[in-house]
Amino acid sequence: MTRLLIIGLGGFLGAIARYGLSSAIGARTTSAIPWGTLGVNVLGCFLLGALMGYSRERPVDSELQFFLRVGILGAFTTFSTLGYETVELFSTGRLREGLVSLFGNLLLGGLAVVAGEWLARWQFS
Template sequence: MTPVLVALGGAAGSILRYLTDRRVQAWRDSPFPFGTLTVNIVGSFILGFSSGWLLHGAEPSSVRSLVAMGFCGGLTTFSTFGYETVRLFLEKTRLYAVLNVLVTVVAGLTSGALGLLLATAVFA
């Protein structure tokens, strides 16, 4: 059953990532990868929240499989983040490349921590 939950969550996360990226990039019309940044921040928050939920009594295997590994794994994307950072650097938009790394790391960690804190407040 675990592979099925991971596959279902991953499919939903991947589709949402694609749709979110297209919508955000069309709205922001910029070489900066706002779409990837958005899904990575949202995914970090969801992963932090689900981790907090797991710490406070959620059914670990099904939640972890569907939400953490499947959905968040499909929604977030380290490979695209890496590719877009290198692309920005090679296109001589090096400030965007540096900002992409800094903002993604800081915002992702902050978002994950906020999700964990919220789950702790709700479920503890």
Template sequence: MKHIVLIFIGGGLGSLARYGVGKAFSTWSSIFPFGTLTANILACLILGIFTGWSTFRSPDAVLTYRLFIVVGFCGGFSTFSTFSNDTVQLMASNRWTEAIINIFGSLILCLGATVLGMWLGKQFIPA
């Protein structure tokens, strides 16, 4: 039951953070889905930091944090379904350049954020 509560709270906080990021970029949402892209990049960075941090700890010690941060918070914060919908909507509006930028930008920036986060987690978070 404790694990379910951790996921529930983390997911709720992640969803609220996602809403906040979306609101922060709502002015530009008709130009490009910056809110979705930013949320996904930040979620990848957080997940990467957690992964880097967890390499120095035992799997048993990491489980509680993993459920809260990775499954809960990052699961509620990142949004692949919205990324997919935004991309399809750009295509449907014949905005192919923006759709392609969204696809490749998301892929490259999110992978980069994950790698950067892993490095940061290993370098700057004490064991």
């Protein structure tokens, strides 16, 4: 039960952070590409990679891992919104923007995890 509460609190904080950052990024662009979703997903992937790298070099309490990985970062990144926005772009004839969004999230997200892990391992080894 305690672990569920820890994850729930992290999820609450991550969802609020995602909404705030995604909205702030989205308010600064007029493009059809959902840059807010891309921004939070890439940042979340980078932070997850950094946490991975750090935890490989230094012990991290398992409850803190659940709070950060599953709670905060799980709610901060948003695969379902990516899927929704991509289908919405495709269905309104904006194929190019949909492809940029879809593959940008996947490619940049993967690279961000690798970069975050590498940076943390380099910093804390």
